[in-house]
Amino acid sequence: MPGLEGLPVLVVGATRGIGLAVVEELVRQGARVGVTGRDPDRVRDVAERLGLWGMAVDARDRGRLEEAVARFAREVGLYGLVYNAGTSPAFTRADRLPLEVWDEVLAVNLTGAFVAARAFAQALEGPGSLVLVGSVLGFRGGARLAAYTASKAGLWGLARSLALDWGERGIRVNLVAPGWTATDMTEGLRNHPRLGPAILREIPLGRMARPEEVARVVAFLLEPENAYLTGGVYAVDGGVGAR
Numbered sequence: 001m002p003g004l005e006g007l008p009v010l011v012v013g014a015t016r017g018i019g020l021a022v023v024e025e026l027v028r029q030g031a032r033v034g035v036t037g038r039d040p041d042r043v044r045d046v047a048e049r050l051g052l053w054g055m056a057v058d059a060r061d062r063g064r065l066e067e068a069v070a071r072f073a074r075e076v077g078l079y080g081l082v083y084n085a086g087t088s089p090a091f092t093r094a095d096r097l098p099l100e101v102w103d104e105v106l107a108v109n110l111t112g113a114f115v116a117a118r119a120f121a122q123a124l125e126g127p128g129s130l131v132l133v134g135s136v137l138g139f140r141g142g143a144r145l146a147a148y149t150a151s152k153a154g155l156w157g158l159a160r161s162l163a164l165d166w167g168e169r170g171i172r173v174n175l176v177a178p179g180w181t182a183t184d185m186t187e188g189l190r191n192h193p194r195l196g197p198a199i200l201r202e203i204p205l206g207r208m209a210r211p212e213e214v215a216r217v218v219a220f221l222l223e224p225e226n227a228y229l230t231g232g233v234y235a236v237d238g239g240v241g242a243r
Helices: 017-028 040-050 062-075 099-123 146-169 184-190 195-201 211-222
Strands: 008-012 032-037 053-056 080-083 128-133 171-178 233-236
Touching: 008 017, 008 062, 008 099, 017 032, 017 040, 017 211, 032 040, 032 062, 040 053, 053 062, 062 099, 080 099, 080 211, 099 128, 099 146, 128 146, 128 211, 146 171, 146 233, 171 211, 184 195, 211 233
Parallel strands: 008 032, 008 080, 032 053, 080 128, 128 171, 171 233
Antiparallel strands: none
């Protein structure tokens, strides 16, 4: 079967930005998509608009996250999972970063990814594909973003370890690492009179990514035709990593 036609894929963190673009791309390719997000109203709106399975999930709630994966597998099926949930509530020097903010960022960005990935492997009955959405900051570092950078670096290691653990089961695990992307999360920086132009100057292509450009790479990694791709890191960064 070509592409993702008819294949069930759950997207965690699916109601805005890159996650929503991934959902729309998967729907376009004919996948049977499930959506989760922290805001029940957003989840309902996306699910109803696109006719999808949906469940409100706070990625910090481990039991609820496991329940979502198990329910989707039981009610729709399971082939793929995309973990896109993420948060970055602070932009401050590390010495001023409250520990509770560090804990929140790691809980959502890294621990949540592991919980969802483990639940995916436990529920999956055949081969499948897991895509984690990280960031180029995970292997470059980011000033005033210690927690976010550490969490995304952890995803890099997690993806590679899971690929080794689960390869014999036919479960592929890859990491997509976007660079600066034009989403609501980056709107404040994009519109900042000093920081916005400075960010664009460091991107060789001279612009931020569009969410749909990242989504197409995620879909590519999910497709069964690409069954020899696992343990990889795929930067969608406009050339920033080449510097």
